Amino acid sequence: xxxxxxxxxxxxxxxxxxxxxxxxxxxxxxxxxxxxxxxxxxxxxxxxxxxxxxxxxxxxxxxxxxxxxxxxxxxxxxxxxxxxxxxxxxxxxxxxxxxxxxxxxxxxxxxxxxxxxxxxxxxxxxxxxxxxxxxxxxxxxxxxxxxxxxxxxxxxxxxxxxxxxxxxxxxxxxxxxxxxxxxxxxxxxxxxxxxxxxxxxxxxxxxxxxxxxxxxxxxxxxxxxxxxxxxxxxxxxxxxxxxxxxxxxxxxxxxxxxxxxxxxxxxxxxxxxxxxxxxxxxxxxxxxxxxxxxxxxxxxxxxxxxxxxxxxxxxxxxxxxxxxxxxxxx
Numbered sequence: 308x309x310x311x312x313x314x315x316x317x318x319x320x321x322x323x324x325x326x327x328x329x330x331x332x333x334x335x336x337x338x339x340x341x342x343x344x345x346x347x348x349x350x351x352x353x354x355x356x357x358x359x360x361x362x363x364x365x366x367x368x369x370x371x372x373x374x375x376x377x378x379x380x381x382x383x384x385x386x387x388x389x390x391x392x393x394x395x396x397x398x399x400x401x402x403x404x405x406x407x408x409x410x411x412x413x414x415x416x417x418x419x420x421x422x423x424x425x426x427x428x429x430x431x432x433x434x435x436x437x438x439x440x441x442x443x444x445x446x447x448x449x450x451x452x453x454x455x456x457x458x459x460x461x462x463x464x465x466x467x468x469x470x471x472x473x474x475x476x477x478x479x480x481x482x483x484x485x486x487x488x489x490x491x492x493x494x495x496x497x498x499x500x501x502x503x504x505x506x507x508x509x510x511x512x513x514x515x516x517x518x519x520x521x522x523x524x525x526x527x528x529x530x531x532x533x534x535x536x537x538x539x540x541x542x543x544x545x546x547x548x549x550x551x552x553x554x555x556x557x558x559x560x561x562x563x564x565x566x567x568x569x570x571x572x573x574x575x576x577x578x579x580x581x582x583x584x585x586x587x588x589x590x591x592x593x594x595x596x597x598x599x600x601x602x603x604x605x606x607x608x609x610x611x612x613x614x615x616x617x618x619x620x621x622x623x624x625x626x627x628x629x630x631x632x633x634x635x636x637x
Contacts, residue, residue: 323393323394324392324393328391328392328467328470329392331388331392331463331466331467332388332389332391332392332463332467334459334462334463335384335385335387335388335459335460335463335464335467336384336385336388337459338384338456338457338459338460338463339381339382339384339385339456339460340456341452341453341455341456342378342381342453342456342457343378343381343382345449345452345453346374346375346377346378346381347378349370349371349374350371350374350375350378352367356445356446356448356449357445357446358445358446361444361445362444362528362602363444363445365597365599366596369595369596380414381460383407383411384411384460384464387407387408387411387464388463388464388467390404391464391467391468391470391471392467396471397475401476401630401634405627405630408468409576409579409580409584409623410580410584411464412465412468412576412577412580412581413577413579413580413581413582413583413584413585413619414580414584414585414588415457415458415460415461415464415465416461416577416580416581417543417544417547417581417585418454418457418458418461419457419458419461419462420543421539421540421543422450422454422457422458423458424539424543425535425536425539425540428535428536428539429535429536432535434447435534435535435536444532476634478634479568479572479630479633479634480567480568480569480572481568481569482567482568483564483565483566483567483568484557484558484561484562484563484564484565484566484567484568484571485561485564485565486568487561487568487633489561491561491629491632491633492558492559492560492625492628492629492632493628496559496625496628496629497559497560499621499624499625500555500556500559500560500621500622500625502621503552503555503617503618503621503622503625504552504555504556506614506617506618506621507548507551507552507582507614507618509610509611509614510544510548510582510586510611510612510614510615510618511545511548511549513607513610513611514541514542514544514545514548514611515541515542515545517537517538517541518538518541518542518545520538523607524605524606524607524608524611525605525608526601526602526603526604526605526608527601527602528599528601528602529608544581544582544585544615547578547581547582547585548578548582548615548618549578550574550577550578550581551574551575551578551579551581551582551618551619551622552578552622553574553578554571554572554573554574554575554576554577554578554579555575555578555579555622555625555626557571557574557575558571558572558575558625558626558629559625559629568633572626572629572630575622575625575626576626578622579618579619579622579623579626580619580623581619582615582616582618582619582622583615583616583618583619583620583622583623584619585615586612586613586614586615586616586617586618586619587616587619589612589615590609590612590613590616592604592612593608593609593612594609
């Protein structure tokens with residue numbers, strides 16, 4: 308793309324990224340330290356922040372593997388922060404850059420919204436208490452430290468991402484939906500968006516059902532551990548499904564013609580990422596081995612999480628087609 312060459316020249320002339328971008332890069336890297344440090348401590352055998360009786364202590368080998376994978380995932384933020392602020396990052400192919408940034412958006416944005424919402428609810432209702440008196444998962448301070456780091460990562464990395472996209476591909480999100488060519492998205496993309504929207508009804512309905520207090524499809528352990536935090540997350544997950552569908556459908560079918568492309572694209576990007584990535588994560592969790600039948604996920608739960616994963620991936624595919632054709636047309 309032509310913007311890449313000009314930006315490379317700008318970096319060479321100015322001596323690299325601006326001071327603001329360098330500060331954001333440092334903040335993104337530093338924000339990884341709490342999570343990675345705790346994970347390394349757990350891999351080494353420490354039980355810091357894990358109360359006695361926590362299910363995390365049931366299978367230490369599995370916990371070590373999971374902690375290693377998630378620590379590496381968080382460390383990838385360092386690579387992304389460098390990529391978004393270095394001249395060589397401007398030469399990375401779009402398709403190679405899109406997935407990790409979409410995944411980072413999908414994993415971090417629900418935390419950035421959900422955790423503050425949980426804190427606000429707790430100010431009104433008091434500290435969360437499990438409905439059935441189940442064993443606590445982690446000490447409260449762990450959530451504050453880890454999720455605080457995630458929010459800082461999301462803010463710093465998200466700002467760098469927006470600046471990067473504005474510099475390299477601002478032409479992709481200009482104008483309103485009414486300005487888009489009528490046949491920008493073909494029949495296949497429209498059919499995919501429609502099917503994904505129908506599929507999204509299943510996880511959305513189940514999350515709304517759980518958020519309203521129903522226990523259908525929840526395991527005994529999940530029922531025992533329900534707190535106000537649980538209900539906040541269920542409402543949020545239903546909201547993410549709605550946002551993903553609205554954003555992508557508006558783009559593909561050119562609805563709400565006065566709406567800016569930037570807004571619809573942002574809704575579709577964040578929504579599909581949150582639905583697809585957390586759906587994939589929870590799908591993996593449901594297949595983790597567990598000898599306690601009370602903790603086993605139900606078929607409805609597996610259907611819900613896998614439905615989210617598939618919905619998010621399909622909607623993201625529609626976005627990919629839109630971005631490719633919009634960029635080529637511009």
